[in-house]
Amino acid sequence: MSLLTPQRPTEGAHTHSAATMVPDQSRAERRASFDPADFAVPHGREEEWRFTPVDRLGPFFRDEAAGADADWHEELPEGVTLSTMPVADWQALGVPRPQDRAAAVAAARSGGVAVVDVPAEAELTEPVRLRLSGDGSDLVHGHLLVRVGRFARATVVLEHAGTADCSEVLTVLAGDGSDVTLVSVQEWDDSAHHLAQHDVVVGRDATVRHIAVTLGGGVVRLNTNASYTGPGGSFEGLGVYFADAGQHLEHRLFVDHEAPHCRSNVEYKGALQGETARTVWVGDVLIRAAAEGTDTYELNRNLILTDGARADSVPNLEIETGEIEGAGHASATGRFDDEQLFYLMARGIPEDDARRLVVRGFFASVVARIGVPEVQERLMEAIERELAGEVAA
Amino acid sequence: MSTLEIKDLHVTVETEQGTKEILRGVTLTIESGQTHAIMGPNGSGKSTLAYSIAGHPKYTVTSGTVTLDGEDVLAMSVDERARAGVFLAMQYPVEVPGVTVSNFLRTAKTAVDGQAPKLRTWVKDVKEAMADLRMDPVFAERNVNEGFSGGEKKRHEILQMELLQPKFAVLDETDSGLDVDALRVVSEGVNRAKDKTGAGVLLITHYTRILRYIQPDFVHVFVDGRIAEEGGPELAERLEAEGYDRFTAAGAGA
Numbered sequence: 104m105s106l107l108t109p110q111r112p113t114e115g116a117h118t119h120s121a122a123t124m125v126p127d128q129s130r131a132e133r134r135a136s137f138d139p140a141d142f143a144v145p146h147g148r149e150e151e152w153r154f155t156p157v158d159r160l161g162p163f164f165r166d167e168a169a170g171a172d173a174d175w176h177e178e179l180p181e182g183v184t185l186s187t188m189p190v191a192d193w194q195a196l197g198v199p200r201p202q203d204r205a206a207a208v209a210a211a212r213s214g215g216v217a218v219v220d221v222p223a224e225a226e227l228t229e230p231v232r233l234r235l236s237g238d239g240s241d242l243v244h245g246h247l248l249v250r251v252g253r254f255a256r257a258t259v260v261l262e263h264a265g266t267a268d269c270s271e272v273l274t275v276l277a278g279d280g281s282d283v284t285l286v287s288v289q290e291w292d293d294s295a296h297h298l299a300q301h302d303v304v305v306g307r308d309a310t311v312r313h314i315a316v317t318l319g320g321g322v323v324r325l326n327t328n329a330s331y332t333g334p335g336g337s338f339e340g341l342g343v344y345f346a347d348a349g350q351h352l353e354h355r356l357f358v359d360h361e362a363p364h365c366r367s368n369v370e371y372k373g374a375l376q377g378e379t380a381r382t383v384w385v386g387d388v389l390i391r392a393a394a395e396g397t398d399t400y401e402l403n404r405n406l407i408l409t410d411g412a413r414a415d416s417v418p419n420l421e422i423e424t425g426e427i428e429g430a431g432h433a434s435a436t437g438r439f440d441d442e443q444l445f446y447l448m449a450r451g452i453p454e455d456d457a458r459r460l461v462v463r464g465f466f467a468s469v470v471a472r473i474g475v476p477e478v479q480e481r482l483m484e485a486i487e488r489e490l491a492g493e494v495a496a
Numbered sequence: 497m498s499t500l501e502i503k504d505l506h507v508t509v510e511t512e513q514g515t516k517e518i519l520r521g522v523t524l525t526i527e528s529g530q531t532h533a534i535m536g537p538n539g540s541g542k543s544t545l546a547y548s549i550a551g552h553p554k555y556t557v558t559s560g561t562v563t564l565d566g567e568d569v570l571a572m573s574v575d576e577r578a579r580a581g582v583f584l585a586m587q588y589p590v591e592v593p594g595v596t597v598s599n600f601l602r603t604a605k606t607a608v609d610g611q612a613p614k615l616r617t618w619v620k621d622v623k624e625a626m627a628d629l630r631m632d633p634v635f636a637e638r639n640v641n642e643g644f645s646g647g648e649k650k651r652h653e654i655l656q657m658e659l660l661q662p663k664f665a666v667l668d669e670t671d672s673g674l675d676v677d678a679l680r681v682v683s684e685g686v687n688r689a690k691d692k693t694g695a696g697v698l699l700i701t702h703y704t705r706i707l708r709y710i711q712p713d714f715v716h717v718f719v720d721g722r723i724a725e726e727g728g729p730e731l732a733e734r735l736e737a738e739g740y741d742r743f744t745a746a747g748a749g750a
Contacts, residue, residue: 441553442590449550449586450604450656451578460603464594464639 129421130357130387135200139166139211142204151203154383154415155324156351162242163205163270163298168212171241173269175217178232182225183257188216193248198274199302199328206300206326209270213246219259223252223278230258230286230475237267237295245271245299249285253278253306258475259285263320266292271299275313279306279333285313286478290485291320293349300326305365307333314473315371317344317352318485324353324383331362334396340369341469342384343482345489346412348377355385356401360394369401372469374462375412376489384434385417390427398428405436406465408458459490498565498581500526500549500664500696505560507541507548518544520721521560526664526696533699533707533732536718537740542700543587545718546668549698550584551577564663579608581663585653585670592640597652598622600640601659608660625658629685647678654685661689666698671706683709704736719743 133151134141144164145152157164177185193216201207219231235245251257255278263269277283291297297320305311317323329338338358346352358367373382386401405414418432439461447457466486473479507519518541526532536542548555549562551574562569564580572580592600601622606612613621626633629651641649650670657665667686671679683706690697699710707715707729715731716723717740724743725731 440590443592445552445574446586446590446592447600447604448574449578449584450600450660451575451607452603453575453607454573456603456607457575460595460600461592464592467594 139207173243237265289317305336308335315342342371344373346380353383364396376408378411380412395426533712541721583662598636646673
């Protein structure tokens, strides 16, 4: 399997692009580099940082080794191996490059990549579990590579908890015909800061699901990028987030359709409660000229439970070929629907129970599709706890 | 034997043009087992009466009383009214995404009865009630009102009336938008629930058509926020022949 990033065939294919477009107007123009020096320290007005409280993230942008090591705990099903790899070897695999300074620093300064290998044609019945628990405010670099061999089937659950400043780069290489589910759970304490770049490289005819569950953290910013090495690939990006007062939870997705006849589907749902609760969702989809037969859809819904919370939602769709199956996006942010509440209460259901039903129902469509029962159950319990906190307050 | 008593009820609503009085002194007493039809032209305040009884926050009661066996209904929250035995079948039931009909019905039944229904009898009751209303069993696993046709929504409302067994049911234009077959099925459901529990029914309608299937004991003509005329079933027949013109002209002249 070649994981080398294919040549961009679109240069000059469209006469309008050079003549009428301001550079960097296409998502494809965004800088990507292994060298931290290629990125200036962000001041917060850049397109990719404009929603993020960069003033709280100073240590993430210093081009130096982290002061502490990440404390990982792993559970590996039989046949799965964990090893380390020098950063240079990781780069030589042709992996997607870091797209911002924090990711570039984390990748360059990590001191080594933790590599999880799932052999070809393995059919895992238990998930691979990786758990990062932070216990301090020192910066830690997390650098991970998950390689799933061709025709293998694997689920990887990556959990983050405790408190830390965690800068993370995760690459998932899904071999041809493989079936991969990666669940990333962010259940940080409120003092934690977490910046992450997750790159998912979908092999030919592979199916990859990336699921982000973000329930806690002072600042969490998870950038998930999907690309395809050949036709027939399918990427599903699911996300659930619940922001309380003082939390900034940000999810950015970029699905880069370059290979033909691939599919992508992104669905993120978030709830916000508390005066200063803040969420950001940015969903970029690019269908390049060569990506004929692409079928893509992205959706973001936000439910604002209390006054003062703010949700930003920015779907972007760029299409460079008309020969596609479908492309669409939808975004809606709304307050809690009082008519739903009235309807349920008019059937005798007390207000707290009615609110819980509505919020559970709001998340249900995404949660049901996670497909990992232990994660689904824990998530619904966590949502119950979040709501119980609101009711008590 | 229960009594729902509405006395000199005045209700306002906030509009862009300011506070508007919609109900201007409504007095009406309903006993268990009775069916009262409230008929009137659009905008006469019929639905406001229904929602005010149920406690919708959009409506402000400025004076008057609503009591159920002497208990002050207006002092109760929306859910307390439902648990006290007041049911509103809505004209436009809202969707509740992600909440299945079966989960919703069980939660509501548990809330109204104060305890969870016995599983075996409950499943059977739901199945039978759905079959009686010609509802496909797969309905139970659909989300509440999501993607329901107009007729399905109304059947679902009456299904709830049959299962929750209220003392008094207010049916807000349950007949609107129904074809004749659906109207018959829904009306049978109302009559079944009434026969079973002896509930009192306040039937709000624009048309006389539903009164062929649900026999009213009393007919009240509602015009301009109050009852303009009262009578027995013969009043409905007269409205059928003459329409509301007589009342609206009088209302305009007053």
